[in-house]
């Protein structure tokens with residue numbers, strides 16, 4: 090099922106999500122619907138608050154792998170950082186250069202509730218950091234410097250301040 094994607098400045102994007110206590114059929118279904126919605130929107134990542142659900146669930150499609158992650162938690166970040174361009178399904182048409190850790194180690198549950206621990210780099214690491222930020226109400230526009238902010242100010246102006 091394709092879900093409606095909430096666009097900035099929808100206040101739900103600023104909420105902090107709750108831990109999922111149990112991966113029930115409802116959560117599995119949410120993961121499936123999010124993956125479908127992400128693919129339909131030609132995105133490579135989606136977080137539950139973007140479809141109005143305040144639960145710690147994300148989907149990521151990168152490096153030829155589709156992942157559904159529940160309660161993802163970054164347990165290690167590389168000191169080394171990389172700058173790369175990011176988009177967000179809640180900000181159609183906006184692309185920003187964002188600095189992120191090059192590699193991360195993460196633990197959580199997969200879409201079936203199985204415990205996992207993974208180490209990733211490259212695009213997967215970037216998308217995961219972006220999506221996990223969403224679960225705490227953090228958006229990629231919060232991560233840019235003065236000059237980029239100035240450049241996009243006009244674009245975001247009719248949405249109010251941020």
Ligand code: CO
Pocket residue numbers: 176177178179219220223
């Ligand atoms: Co996003």
